[in-house]
Amino acid sequence: MDRETHRSRGMTFFNRRLFPAAQEEWARWLEMAEQQPDNAQEAAAAANVLGCCFSENGRYNEALDYFSAASRHIRKLAEPDPALSLKVALNKSAALYMKGEADMALEELEIAESIWGRGEDALRARILLLRGAYALDRALYREALTLHSEALTIYQGMEDEAAAFVTRLNRSISLVKLGEFVEAEEELATCIAAFSEAQDFHHEAYALTELAHLKYLQGKPYRALDLCAKSIEIMLTESCILDRLEIANVCRILCLVFSSTGDKTRAEHYKSKAVEIYQSQKSPYLRERADLCNEEQAVAMQEADKRREGTEGRDFFQIELSLNYCEGALRIMELTEKMDSYTQGHCNRVMQYCTMLADLLELEQQARRELVFAARFHDIGQVAVPKRVLTKPGPLDPGEWEVVQQHPELGAELIRFAMPGSRAPDIVRAHHERFDGEGYPNKLSSEMISLPAHVLILADSYDAMTSDRFHRPAMSHSEACAVIASQKGKHFHPAVVDAFHSLQQI
Numbered sequence: 001m002d003r004e005t006h007r008s009r010g011m012t013f014f015n016r017r018l019f020p021a022a023q024e025e026w027a028r029w030l031e032m033a034e035q036q037p038d039n040a041q042e043a044a045a046a047a048n049v050l051g052c053c054f055s056e057n058g059r060y061n062e063a064l065d066y067f068s069a070a071s072r073h074i075r076k077l078a079e080p081d082p083a084l085s086l087k088v089a090l091n092k093s094a095a096l097y098m099k100g101e102a103d104m105a106l107e108e109l110e111i112a113e114s115i116w117g118r119g120e121d122a123l124r125a126r127i128l129l130l131r132g133a134y135a136l137d138r139a140l141y142r143e144a145l146t147l148h149s150e151a152l153t154i155y156q157g158m159e160d161e162a163a164a165f166v167t168r169l170n171r172s173i174s175l176v177k178l179g180e181f182v183e184a185e186e187e188l189a190t191c192i193a194a195f196s197e198a199q200d201f202h203h204e205a206y207a208l209t210e211l212a213h214l215k216y217l218q219g220k221p222y223r224a225l226d227l228c229a230k231s232i233e234i235m236l237t238e239s240c241i242l243d244r245l246e247i248a249n250v251c252r253i254l255c256l257v258f259s260s261t262g263d264k265t266r267a268e269h270y271k272s273k274a275v276e277i278y279q280s281q282k283s284p285y286l287r288e289r290a291d292l293c294n295e296e297q298a299v300a301m302q303e304a305d306k307r308r309e310g311t312e313g314r315d316f317f318q319i320e321l322s323l324n325y326c327e328g329a330l331r332i333m334e335l336t337e338k339m340d341s342y343t344q345g346h347c348n349r350v351m352q353y354c355t356m357l358a359d360l361l362e363l364e365q366q367a368r369r370e371l372v373f374a375a376r377f378h379d380i381g382q383v384a385v386p387k388r389v390l391t392k393p394g395p396l397d398p399g400e401w402e403v404v405q406q407h408p409e410l411g412a413e414l415i416r417f418a419m420p421g422s423r424a425p426d427i428v429r430a431h432h433e434r435f436d437g438e439g440y441p442n443k444l445s446s447e448m449i450s451l452p453a454h455v456l457i458l459a460d461s462y463d464a465m466t467s468d469r470f471h472r473p474a475m476s477h478s479e480a481c482a483v484i485a486s487q488k489g490k491h492f493h494p495a496v497v498d499a500f501h502s503l504q505q506i
């Protein structure tokens with residue numbers, strides 16, 4: 001295959017969020033470009049997209065290495081391409097920011113701005129969006145509002161609807177903080193409808209939390225409570241990306257809401273949760289948010305917002321139970337991921353693969369939700385496996401193996417109350433079973449295992465194969481695909497293997 005084919009195949013896989021496949025194509029492209037004399041421009045472009053691939057996958061150190069490689073190639077050029085330099089600087093800034101290096105990210109953004117002259121509109125808008133986001137984190141709301149408004153004008157001019165809505169959501173956050181409630185409410189309502197329609201659950205939940213904050217500030221705590229409940233429900237069951245920071249934001253609103261309804265115990269509970277999460281953040285600006293839990297005061301509760309029985313038919317306290325279980329579960333998972341750095345991001349990646357496969361297999365909505373939920377927490381039972389065993393480079397002895405084999409069962413128990421009445425615990429319990437009945441812990445086979453569990457079995461194995469582990473380096477995407485093909489009807493359900501292979505077709 002030639003360089004152009006590797007480039008375009010990489011792009012297709014990247015858009016399908018099949019990152020190991022995109023990495024393989026683009027690494028080949030980079031290698032071939034580097035072999036060409038006088039082709040630093042193309043090598044820089046290849047290193048840049050490879051960096052994006054790692055960045056999207058949450059592997060910021062590797063991403064930064066590739067962005068530095070891209071800069072090195074650019075410096076070799078007699079006439080460096082400003083657009084490419086700018087893209088690299090922007091990507092580097094975003095990766096640094098995600099890594100928690102807020103000040104270095106800002107510096108990098110300043111470099112980007114100094115390069116930008118008559119650059120493309122899209123790049124200009126991205127600079128403004130990033131600068132606005134950093135300003136928001138530093139609580140500079142006027143500045144953020146100006147930056148986001150400028151970015152919005154550009155996106156609207158380009159008719160980029162998706163980017164325009166994300167920018168409007170960002171603008172609304174500043175509007176709420178600046179007390180511009182009428183405009184903020186209109187904007188948020190429009191954004192929520194648009195995100196819901198586009199099935200962009202992550203942003204929908206985010207916008208709902210902001211609207212809850214606004215309702216609280218208007219003296220309508222019960223309305224705020226309903227909105228928090230809706231946001232939590234979406235975060236836990238629909239959104240693939242869930243980190244504890246989003247939970248902290250909801251907990252902060254809940255703390256304010258409960259203090260104004262006079263429920264001091266709950267207010268304290270959510271406050272301590274929010275503070276604890278903010279303080280564990282890498283970015284110093286996010287850590288400062290812990291102080292916000294004390295500051296904000298709503299206007300007095302409005303007469304009209306007296307508790308109505310079963311408001312919107314939502315039982316907040318059931319959702320509250322799930323929230324608390326999930327928050328605890330996420331905390332446990334952070335601990336296990338810290339013990340075994342190689343598995344970092346494993347559950348998130350597995351969740352993404354499950355979502356894609358669920359769509360291809362047309363799983364019904366409830367089954368899909370249960371699968372995504374189970375995927376997020378599937379390895380939580382590893383908390384009981386000692387670090388020494390988890391990170392052992394060689395084969396396990398029988399005693400150690402027995403401990404490892406208990407993690408699916410324990411995981412199922414740990415999440416039982418997080419999504420009551422669902423089949424998610426059964427999916428977790430079955431994630432090391434095999435189609436041919438040779439798995440563990442219960443040696444279930446074919447039809448005894450539900451289809452969502454078969455999806456998780458394949459997604460989990462694919463990610464394990466394509467990640468570095470203590471006992472072996474990562475396999476390439478092609479090698480993993482060959483293993484999956486050879487295990488059709490043995491380890492894996494044939495229909496799931498077919499769905500997985502249809503992802504490779506271009």
Ligand SMILES: [Fe+2]
Nearest residue numbers: 378379431432
């Ligand atoms: Fe597992």
Ligand SMILES: [Fe+2]
Nearest residue numbers: 346378379460
């Ligand atoms: Fe796993």
